[in-house]
Each structure stands twice: as structure tokens, then as C-alpha cells.
Amino acid sequence: MRILVVEDDPSISELICMNLEAAGYTPTAVFDGIEAQCLLRSGKADDAALALVDVMLPGRDGFALISDFLKVQIPVIFLTAKADVASKVHGLKAGAEDYIVKPFEVLELLVRIEKVLKRTGRGRTQICIRDVKIHLREHKVTKGGIPVALKPMEYELLVTLARGRNIAFSREELLNRVWGLDYMGETRTVDVHVGQLRRKLDFYDIIRTVPKMGYRLED
């Protein structure tokens, strides 16, 4: 899934691309406003599912670019250092799906991207990890074509880890995301479920324990 990254600072552009790539997306970096406009008007970017756009860009700024994005129906998330409320309101009113202020957290960025994709109907329908396929619509998991029986919480945990693949989650984070904020259980629950997933899917080398952190699904 292609994501356009319109950012003039090369190091931040590379940072975003690096994370998108790790999360399973295909990033395309664009470094200034005019280049982005040309790309959109030539129709070469039509297959992009989303665009992360900086506001202060050389050539044309992000606010001026948004109409071009809307024309080819690519949802836009602004990613900018402009933290004032006026800019946020302006950006969102202009038609952006979300507005993230720098410096940002990688996990937050990825979750917001996921949410926007889901909202605009571009969410993934299946996730593949080696021979395991997660059918998101059917809530089904197959391994080598054979269905694997997972309990509801095991399935949710697998989806959370798979959506944030290559990103480490702490046990608390997983508890909050999968079991909900009001769940009173212990982090031990997470360990038990991870153990079940590893056993049922043979994911011993895929769901890795990150020392002092938690778990990470690597492919």
C-alpha cells in the first residue's frame, strides 16, 4: 500500500519512510510542494492510499496543496511543526483527515494512519505473515490454507501485533489496546496469550520478546 510522504527535511522524510516501510507500507518521498503538485496532476500518484504532508514546504505550502489531493481523492494527514490552534483548525477545515504535530511518536503516527485508512475505506482486508493469513473481515486466521482456531482475545492480540508489525509494544499497551482500559487483569495475561499464539501458529521466532519492553512481531 503506497503512502506519499511530502516533507522537505530529508532526515525527517527518511525517518517517516523508514517507519512506514517497517510497518509494511510502501512510502514515496516527495521533497517540495511543486514536485508534489506535478506528481498529483500527472496522475502518477493515483494508487497512493494516503499522503503525509508537511505544511511549510518550499514551492507550495501544504494548505495550498490540499485541493490537489482532494481532487484525486487521496486522504491527507498534516504532519507539521506548526502547533498553534489556528493552523490546526485551518488544516482540518481545509479537508485534512488528521493533523499531527512534530515531534511525533512512531506508534501514534502508525495508529492514526491505520484509523484514517479504515475510515476512508482503504483499510487492509487481510494481513499476511509468512504462511499465516489474517482475514480481517471474516475474523479468520489460516495457516498454509488450514483454519486455526483462536480465542477472541488471542485473535485481537494477533491483529494488534500484526498491524504494528516490527514495532515493539509494552505489556501495558497491549492490555489497554486488546482488553481495554477498564480491564483489571495483570500483564501476566498478555504473556499467557502470547504463548498460546506462538504455540498455535508456530510463531516462536516471529513474536519476539523485547527485553524490558514487551513484544514485537517481526517478519
Added chain:
Amino acid sequence: MKLWKKLSLITAAAATAAVGLSGAAVIHSSFVYHEKRAAESCMEQLCATANALGVELENSNVESFGETTKYSYTNYLIRKYGAQQYILLQDGEEICNLTEYRLTPSSIKKWQQETGYGVIQTVGNKRLFIVGKALMADLTKGYSLVLVSDISEAYGECKRQAWLLFLALFGCTAVTVPVVFFATEKILKPLGELKDAALDIRNGNLGRRANVRSKDEVGVVADAFNGMAGRMEAQVEELAEVSERRRLLLGSMAHELKTPMTSIIGYSDTLLHVHVREEQRQSALTHIYEEGRRLERLSAKLMSLIGLYENESIVLEKTDMGVLFERVRKLEEGPLAQRDIRLEVSCRMQEINGDSDLLESLLINLIDNAAKASAPGTVVRLLGKNHEIVVQDEGFGMPKEEIARVTEAFYMVDKARSRKAGGCGLGLALCGRIAKLHGAQLIIESEQGKGTIVRVRFED
């Protein structure tokens, strides 16, 4: 109490007191004069009567008369001379007294002196002048005459005058008080205007001035006040400008910090949480290192800029420009050669009054800027002649409308290129400040695609 009330009350009181006191003094002296005149005339009258009486007594040989005859005779004589004013004494005994006044035995002796003795007494509501004298003739030895004269009239006159004086005082007060009231109020009116102006200024209307045209002390104070207000207004404006500049500087600084911070936080976050390939890991580390270095450069430049802003003046010493140019050439030649840029230095300048460290930093900044804008294989020239230092390059140049803004802190004409070359947008702001501290002008001429010329023009 208001000043004008105080002043008018004091003036009125002083005027009334002066008039009253002087009036009282006049009345007193006139009274003393009148009393003295009355006493003198009484004394004269007594002397004359005593003489005449003495002669009559002598002639009539009164001693040879019997007691009753003597009494009748003296009565007759006293009546003849002075109606009911006289008392005749013989050896301290009243032998004839037709007055209403009775002598007290203890005082009788006083009236038997030869020179005459007088005293003023108040009896009832009357003022009496009593004067006595011994009769002079030999025969009438032992006789003395006492005159009791009513001088109440002199006091009545005094009372009348005092009453007049009181009226005069009343009139004087009635006239002075309102006159002084109005006069002081009018004189002090400009003070009210001054007060209003001060209140207006307190309420934030700094442009307000006191409109006082009089040339007296109040006018002088108003002039001084207006001068003060003007100076204050100018100072406040200056402060506001300085704080606005500081605010802008801080704002752009915060923004300038945000980009490297985003990189550093983002990359380290990625390294901590995300499983990335080895070459990506290396790249992330390199970025963290480079952005850290950029922050360090930024902070170093900021420190020197803040240092220069806090020093309003620097110590200017005679600086040999030839030596300075040579030092700069040694420092810059190497780094420029690495980018295949040639540095040409020519100095036809004498000494200049300046701080050699700051001038060095100025030249190095200008040369660095020139080199950043230059393509490999070109030349950067550092020339010094007369009162002008020129740094010239054959680089990209910049659009005319940018020239005015390049000395602003954090302003970059081409952000991407400037960052790539390690710039942080403070170099020219620093140069501008150093030039200003030397009383020099920073003149920038540039043509896009042909290069930039920066002139530092010192005053003669």
C-alpha cells in the same frame, strides 16, 4: 486641604492680622497721647487753682477763723474755683470735699507732695484722673489740693476707634478672602491640567501632554513634565520594539529547534521500538548524530548572538587589517579547498578601530556564507580597501526581495540547501550585529545566478 485653599486662607489671615495689629497700635498710641494730654491739662489746672487758692487763703488769713467760718469759707472758695472737682486737705485731713469721690486714708500722703502726683482710677463705669499737690505759700503750709477729673471721654473716643477698626477689619477680610481665593485658584489652575495629564498617562495614554502655556513656575514644571513624558514614551516604545524582536527571535528559535528535535526523538524512538534493517539502523544513528551536531552549532551561534546583543558597546582597539586578513586566510583556505573553492585575499587597508576577534568572526561568517553559495571550481574573494571590506562570490546569488531579510535571525533563502551545508540561519544576523557594534554598514548586493557581494563599510 487643597493648595489653593491653604494659600488663600493663609494670605487672608495674614492680611487681616496685619491690618488689625497696625490698627490696634495706632489706636493705642492715640489713646496714650490723649491720656497724657488730659493728665497735663489737669495738672496745669491744678497748679493754677492751687496758686490762686493759696493766695486767697493767705490774703484772708484763714487760720484766724473759727472752725465753722473756716469750713464755710473754704467751701465757698472751692466752689468758686472748680465746682465739684476739688478736695482740700489740711495735714492729711479732708477739710472740704464736694466731689463724689472719697479718699482713702492710706493714699492721702501721696497728695501732699510739692511737685504734684497723679493716678488714674476706675470708679464705677467712670475713669477718674486724680492729682494732688501741696499749696506753695508759707502761710498755707499743711494745705494741699486734690483734683478729681473725669477723663472717661478719652476712653469713649478709643472705643469708637476700636469699633471703626473692627469694621475696617471685617471689610478688609470680606474683600481679601474672595479676591485671594479667585486669584490663587486661577494661578494654580494649570496644576489641575498637569494632574489630568499625569492621570491620563497613568491610564496608558502615553501620548498625552500637559497643555500649560503660562511662563511661571507651574509652566516650567509642566514643560519638565512634558519632557519627561516624551522621553518615557520613547523609552516604552523602544522597549516594546526590543521585546517584539526578542519574541520573534524566540519564536523562530523554538521552530528552528523543533526540526532537529523531531529527527532525534523520531529516530531514537524508532531504534528503541521498531525492528529495522541494519543499514537503516546505521542511517538512523547518523541522522541522530548529525542533528545533534546541528543543535550544538545552533546553540553556539545563539550564545554569541545573545552575547553581542547584551553588549551595547565593545572596546575598539587599533587592529592591523593585514594581520587579520592573513589569519582569516589561514583558517579558511583549508576548508574551502576541500570543496574545491579558491580563496583570494588582498588587503590594501591600514589599521581600523575594532575588536579583532569579532572582526575575525565577521569575516569567517561572510566567507562561509559565500562558500556555501558557491559551486566547486569557483573563487571567493576577500578584499580590503580604504574603509571597506568586500566578500565576493560567484555563487547562486539570491532574489532582490530576499536581500532585506537575510540579516534577520533564522531567515534562510533556500532552507534545504542551507541546511545541507550546515547553516542555521544565524550567520548574517551575527554579521549585522558585529558591523553595527563597529558603527559599520553591511551592504549586500546580489544577482541570481551571478553571485553575491557583501560590503562592510566603516565610517571614516
